[in-house]
Structure formats: C-alpha cells, structure tokens
Amino acid sequence: MQSAVRSLRADVLVVGFGKGGKAVAAAMGRAGKRVVVVEQSDQMYGGTCPNVGCVPTKALVHRAHARRPSDPPQDWYERAIGEVHAITSLFRKGNFDAMTEDVGATVLTGHAEFVGPHTVSVDTADDRVTVEADHILINTGSTPVIPDIPGLRTSEYLVTSTDLIHRTVLPEHLAIVGGGYLGIEFASIYRQFGSRVTLFESTSRILEREDDDVAAVAEGILVDEGVNIVTGANVTEIRDGAGGATVRYMNDGREHTVAVDAVLAAAGRRPATEGLGLAAAGVRTTSRGAVEVDEYLRTSQPHIFALGDVNGGPQFTYVSLDDSRIVLDQLLGDGKRTTADRVAVPRTLFMTPPLANVGLTEREARDAGFRVKAASQPVAEIVAMPRAYVVGETRGVMKFVIDVDTDEILGAALLSVDAQELINTVALAMRHGIKAGELRDSIYTHPSSTEAFNDVIGAVVRSDDG
Numbered sequence: 001m002q003s004a005v006r007s008l009r010a011d012v013l014v015v016g017f018g019k020g021g022k023a024v025a026a027a028m029g030r031a032g033k034r035v036v037v038v039e040q041s042d043q044m045y046g047g048t049c050p051n052v053g054c055v056p057t058k059a060l061v062h063r064a065h066a067r068r069p070s071d072p073p074q075d076w077y078e079r080a081i082g083e084v085h086a087i088t089s090l091f092r093k094g095n096f097d098a099m100t101e102d103v104g105a106t107v108l109t110g111h112a113e114f115v116g117p118h119t120v121s122v123d124t125a126d127d128r129v130t131v132e133a134d135h136i137l138i139n140t141g142s143t144p145v146i147p148d149i150p151g152l153r154t155s156e157y158l159v160t161s162t163d164l165i166h167r168t169v170l171p172e173h174l175a176i177v178g179g180g181y182l183g184i185e186f187a188s189i190y191r192q193f194g195s196r197v198t199l200f201e202s203t204s205r206i207l208e209r210e211d212d213d214v215a216a217v218a219e220g221i222l223v224d225e226g227v228n229i230v231t232g233a234n235v236t237e238i239r240d241g242a243g244g245a246t247v248r249y250m251n252d253g254r255e256h257t258v259a260v261d262a263v264l265a266a267a268g269r270r271p272a273t274e275g276l277g278l279a280a281a282g283v284r285t286t287s288r289g290a291v292e293v294d295e296y297l298r299t300s301q302p303h304i305f306a307l308g309d310v311n312g313g314p315q316f317t318y319v320s321l322d323d324s325r326i327v328l329d330q331l332l333g334d335g336k337r338t339t340a341d342r343v344a345v346p347r348t349l350f351m352t353p354p355l356a357n358v359g360l361t362e363r364e365a366r367d368a369g370f371r372v373k374a375a376s377q378p379v380a381e382i383v384a385m386p387r388a389y390v391v392g393e394t395r396g397v398m399k400f401v402i403d404v405d406t407d408e409i410l411g412a413a414l415l416s417v418d419a420q421e422l423i424n425t426v427a428l429a430m431r432h433g434i435k436a437g438e439l440r441d442s443i444y445t446h447p448s449s450t451e452a453f454n455d456v457i458g459a460v461v462r463s464d465d466g
Contacts, residue, residue: 005128008106010036012331013120013133015112015276018047019317020307021139022099023324024331029103031332036131037105038112038122045107046095048141048309049317051088052162057185059084060165061350064192073194077170080193084165114281117301135303135331138283138291139320140276142269142309147177151238157245157263158238161186164264171195171262175247177235179206181349183266184218187227188351197226198258200233200249207349211361213376214413217397218355221415238263271310286312295338297326305330313339316347344430346423353379353396356423359411359430362401362462371404373463375436377456379416385452393417398456400426400436404465407435418449425450 012028014021017039029035044051063080067073099105108131110124120136122129144160146153159167161182174190176183179201191197199206199222206222206229207215223229230251237248244261271290278285284292284300290312297305305327308320322342329337346358362374376399379388388394396415403410412426429439440457444450 005130007130007132008036010034010106010131010133012036012135012137013131014038014137014139015120016047016137016139016141016272016308016310017045017095017099017107018139018141018308018320019049020320020323020327021137022046022095023321024137024307024327025099025105026103027324027328028331029099029105035103035105036108036133037099038108038110038120038131040109040111042109043092045092045099047139047317047320050091050095052165054317055091056084056088056165057161057189058350059087060189060193061185061352064189065352067193074170077193078168081165081168111275113275113277114283115277117281118303135305136281137327138276138299138304138306138310139308140272140310142315143272144265145267145270146265147235147267149177149235149238151240152177152263152265155238155240155245155263157240157261159262159264161264161266164262171260173198173244173258173260174262174264175245175258175260176200176264176266178266178268179203179229179231180266180268182268183264184222185350186264186266187222187229188225191222191225191227192352196228198228198230198247198260200235200247201229201231202233203231205231207355209361210355210357210413211363211399214355214361214397214399214415217378217395218349218351218415221353221395222351269309269315271312273310288312295340296330296335297323297339298330314345314347316345319345344427346427348420348423350420353393353415353417354419355396355413355415356419357411357413358423358427359409360401361411361413362399365401365403365410366464370410371464372410373402373404373460373465375400375402375457375459376461377459379452382452382455384455385416385447385449387447387449388417388452390447391417398452400457402436402457404463407437408433409436409439416449416452422449422452 011033012035014025014037025035067076108122110122112122115121119132173196176199187197187199234250239246291306293306293311307323309315326337348356365372379396380394399413401411
C-alpha cells in the first residue's frame with residue numbers, strides 16, 4: 001500500500017531500462033548529471049536483450065544444438081532453461097549494480113506515466129514518486145503482437161517468446177504462427193531440443209525479402225531438420241481441448257487441423273506506449289503506435305527523446321545503442337549526428353547456421369537500376385573455407401551482390417557458420433567504400449571463415465556485364 005508521495009529533480013529521466021536509455025544514463029551520470037531511471041519490472045533491468053531477447057534466445061540456440069541424440073529431450077531442456085536463467089539473472093544484477101553504484105543514478109521500479117511535458121509520476125511498490133526533469137528519454141521497447149485469430153488470445157496454450165523461455169516443460173508439439181525472424185529462430189531451437197514444430201506462414205514462402213536462391217537453401221535446412229513449414233496458411237481458429245489445442249487453418253483452398261500443446265504467437269512486436277500518458281506530455285505517436293521522432297530522435301517536444309523499438313525504427317539492440325549516440329550528441333556534443341548517418345546496417349537470423357544480411361538483395365539491386373554481378377557458392381564447395389569442415393557445419397550458401405560498373409559491394413547474404421561475425425566485416429567494407437576485389441584479395445587468417453571471401457567473391461554466377 002502506498003504511504004507517501006515524494007518528489008525528485010533530475011537533469012535526465014530515462015523511462016525504460018533498455019540498451020539505448022541505459023547507455024545515455026551512464027554517460028550523463030559520469031558527466032556529473034543527476035539521472036533517474038524508471039523500469040516497471042525488476043525482471044527487466046537492462047532491457048529486453050539480456051532478459052527475454054538476444055541473450056536467452058541465443059543461449060538456447062547454443063544449448064539446443066549441443067544436445068546429443070542420447071540426451072533425454074525434457075531433461076536437457078530443463079537443464080538448459082535453468083542455465084539460461086542463471087545467465088539472465090547475472091546480467092540483470094550487473095545492469096542494476098552498474099547503474100546505481102558505478103553511475104550513481106537513482107533507479108525506480110514501477111509504472112511511469114507523464115503528467116506534463118517535464119513531469120512523470122511513478123507508482124512504486126512503496127510510494128508514488130513525481131520526477132521532474134530537464135530532458136526525458138522514452139525507452140520502453142516493444143511488446144509481442146497477438147494476431148486477431150479466434151480463440152488465440154484466450155487460449156491457455158498461447159505463449160509469447162517471453163513465456164516460452166520461462167517454461168521448464170518442453171512442448172511436445174509447438175505451433176508457431178508467423179514465419180519471420182522470431183518464428184524461424186524458435187522453430188530451429190525447439191526442433192533441436194526435440195519438439196515437433198509446425199511453422200505457419202501466410203505468404204507464399206518464408207524469408208520473402210531474401211532472394212529465391214538464398215531463401216530456398218535456408219528453408220531446405222529447416223525442413224531437413226524436421227520443421228514442418230506450412231506456407232500460404234491462413235490460421236482461422238485456435239480451439240482448446242483436454243491437454244492441448246487444435247489449430248485450424250486454410251491451405252490450398254482446404255481446411256486442415258493439427259493438434260499441439262503450445263501455440264507461439266510470432267507475428268512481430270509493437271512499440272510499448274500504452275499507459276505512458278503521452279498525450280499529457282504533448283508527445284505525438286504515429287499511425288502504427290510508435291513515438292514520432294525526427295532524425296535527431298526528438299519527439300514533438302524537443303526536450304523529450306525516444307530510443308529503441310518504441311520509436312518505430314529497426315528492432316535491433318545495436319540500433320538502440322546507435323540511438324544513444326545520436327541523443328548523447330544532442331545532449332553533450334555538437335548535435336550533428338542523425339539517423340541518416342546509418343549506412344550498411346547488418347542483421348542476423350539466428351537459425352543454425354545463422355543467416356546474416358547487409359545492403360541490397362540481387363532482386364532489389366536490379367529493381368533499383370544497378371548493373372549487377374551476383375557471386376554465390378554453397379559453403380560445402382568453398383575451397384578456401386576449411387573451417388566449415390573443421391567445425392562440422394558445411395550447410396549454407398554465401399552470396400555477394402556487386403555493382404558491375406564500380407565493383408562496389410551492394411549487398412551480401414551469408415548463410416553459414418560464423419555468418420553473424422562475417423557480416424560485420426562486409427558492412428564495414430561497404431561503409432568505407434572498399435571494393436569487392438579488395439575484399440576478395442585481402443589476407444585473412446587460416447583456417448577462418450573470413451577467408452571464404454577469397455573464393456566466393458570471384459565465383460560470379462550471374463552478371464549484367466555484356
């Protein structure tokens with residue numbers, strides 16, 4: 001029961017303990033500013049990534065693929081979940097201690113709501129705190145989207161990605177509604193743990209943004225692992241029964257059903273703005289519910305910024321970190337850095353092996369009017385990449401999209417062991433204008449995955465060069 005109301009004054013108030021916000025809070029605290037950070041849950045210090053996102057899911061990827069055929073699936077899974085929770089607890093404590101002890105910030109745990117342009121009211125377990133600040137950062141992240149499918153929202157077998165990684169019972173048959181990055185990652189994880197997995201995607205194929213050849217290799221890997229992928233699927237109903245749920249869906253003009261014991265909603269995430277009282281602060285939102293920002297991440301109130309998923313930008317932790325650099329440049333620098341400065345931002349889908357991309361696909365490059373040469377090789381045929389055989393992962397393909405006229409790298413898709421690391425080298429080369437030929441002819445350590453560039457970039461399979 002709340003017993004008191006107290007007031008705090010801050011130079012900077014951060015609402016949401018995520019990557020971008022905590023980076024700004026740390027820098028401002030070290031600069032001698034009074035900093036207050038508000039997080040509504042004591043299970044979310046540090047934000048989505050270390051608690052329910054990147055860290056636990058990628059830890060599960062590793063542990064799922066470490067399971068031997070002789071390891072009982074349920075026992076291995078329960079052990080893995082316990083180990084992952086130990087990691088997230090360690091990170092959560094580390095984030096809290098660093099913010100309060102190293103930075104000297106005040107951390108309030110409770111729900112925050114704007115009551116004016118410079119003032120936020122925070123309901124904690126013990127009291128209500130009114131915080132007035134010169135600058136305010138909205139860093140509340142995003143929440144899972146639950147599709148409007150009859151029976152889904154009320155199903156006792158519905159799980160979000162957050163729910164699933166907190167369960168110690170391995171689903172016998174997991175249905176995944178949505179074939180995007182999250183859906184594919186969880187399909188790969190839980191199939192390797194030993195669950196039967198059915199993945200429903202409404203479009204004609206998964207990974208629609210990718211070129212056909214890359215998407216086909218990725219889908220083939222998932223299918224070979226035993227994931228049942230149903231494309232062109234319209235899920236029409238989730239009906240609970242004794243011990244499980246029935247998924248009804250239309251495919252090829254016919255109705256089908258499948259019995260499962262868990263349904264993962266993997267239809268994306270939406271900005272978390274509900275209950276923030278943004279109208280009271282005069283902060284506008286977009287038609288998609290994101291906080292509206294300019295290229296400097298300022299909202300309709302110039303002293304209020306929005307960082308990370310909540311501003312509607314790419315939903316990646318490293319983009320949120322870059323958001324912090326833009327905001328810090330406004331608060332402590334010369335104020336010139338903007339979102340327009342971002343070039344060649346990579347992304348990775350953590351299936352096994354991972355699929356990493358940067359820049360344009362071959363299709364996008366041709367549609368944009370470039371004269372293109374596409375260089376592509378299956379990983380198993382890359383002579384200069386013995387590491388793939390050393391670690392026993394020869395599945396996948398590497399592809400580069402190159403401008404015929406300038407030899408510039410327009411884009412790359414790397415479906416291979418170490419792809420999440422390799423793509424950063426390619427992105428750096430693209431940002432600094434390093435030509436494809438230079439990347440091809442560079443000296444790399446051996447045996448490494450990077451030296452695959454020596455072979456792949458020279459393996460032109462299609463070219464507009466007459």
